[in-house]
Amino acid sequence: xxxxxxxxxxxxxxxxxxxxxxxxxxxxxxxxxxxxxxxxxxxxxxxxxxxxxxxxxxxxxxxxxxxxxxxxxxxxxxxxxxxxxxxxxxxxxxxxxxxxxxxxxxxxxxxxxxxxxxxxxx
Amino acid sequence: xxxxxxxxxxxxxxxxxxxxxxxxxxxxxxxxxxxxxxxxxxxxxxxxxxxxxxxxxxxxxxxxxxxxxxxxxxxxxxxxxxxxxxxxxxxxxxxxxxxxxxxxxxx
Numbered sequence: 200x201x202x203x204x205x206x207x208x209x210x211x212x213x214x215x216x217x218x219x220x221x222x223x224x225x226x227x228x229x230x231x232x233x234x235x236x237x238x239x240x241x242x243x244x245x246x247x248x249x250x251x252x253x254x255x256x257x258x259x260x261x262x263x264x265x266x267x268x269x270x271x272x273x274x275x276x277x278x279x280x281x282x283x284x285x286x287x288x289x290x291x292x293x294x295x296x297x298x299x300x301x302x303x304x305x306x307x308x309x310x311x312x313x314x315x316x317x318x319x320x321x
Numbered sequence: 322x323x324x325x326x327x328x329x330x331x332x333x334x335x336x337x338x339x340x341x342x343x344x345x346x347x348x349x350x351x352x353x354x355x356x357x358x359x360x361x362x363x364x365x366x367x368x369x370x371x372x373x374x375x376x377x378x379x380x381x382x383x384x385x386x387x388x389x390x391x392x393x394x395x396x397x398x399x400x401x402x403x404x405x406x407x408x409x410x411x412x413x414x415x416x417x418x419x420x421x422x423x424x425x426x427x428x
Contacts, residue, residue, distance in 0.1 A: 245408065246357075
């Protein structure tokens with residue numbers, strides 16, 4: 200079955216760039232059926248949608264993070280990635296990659312990675 | 322942004338109880354609401370999509386209803402595995418937003 204797995208540094212210094220990759224196994228990021236998504240959850244708090252990327256490279260970001268977020272997709276490696284610049288302690292969170300159907304009527308997050316905790320600290 | 326407000330924030334109940342969690346959107350969003358369950362240390366899992374459609378594999382004791390601005394998630398007879406945190410989420414427009422969560426605890 201399709202699985203998602205986040206990877207990347209668990210500790211990032213303030214003002215630096217957070218970089219994470221999500222590897223998709225058992226399925227393909229190509230084909231146009233899904234939006235590949237990033238969601239985060241600060242410790243003990245709720246969920247925040249960061250944004251998504253389509254296989255074509257088109258993106259949609261949360262305006263609250265848009266100036267600092269970049270996502271990319273590598274169909275040859277079956278991966279998509281997140282970069283968040285100028286991080287502060289407020290960016291400390293569990294970061295999830297997830298999948299959402301490209302069809303509007305079923306645009307929910309049906310598959311999630313396990314999540315990876317990223318701590319911003321010097 | 323569309324604000325999603327859940328109530329209650331926490332709820333204590335017993336096995337076998339019927340419980341209802343509500344979610345109110347700050348504007349009309351049709352039936353573009355999804356519900357998730359999250360257990361400690363785990364990723365959320367979708368339960369209901371499109372306000373009332375049960376995701377494959379989810380027990381039928383869970384149900385969702387509503388449209389416009391007011392939505393509910395109901396568990397007809399609580400089982401031990403249902404004690405978790407529940408989130409609503411709107412997929413009407415970006416930025417997609419979640420409710421603040423409802424923590425369902427054992428009484």
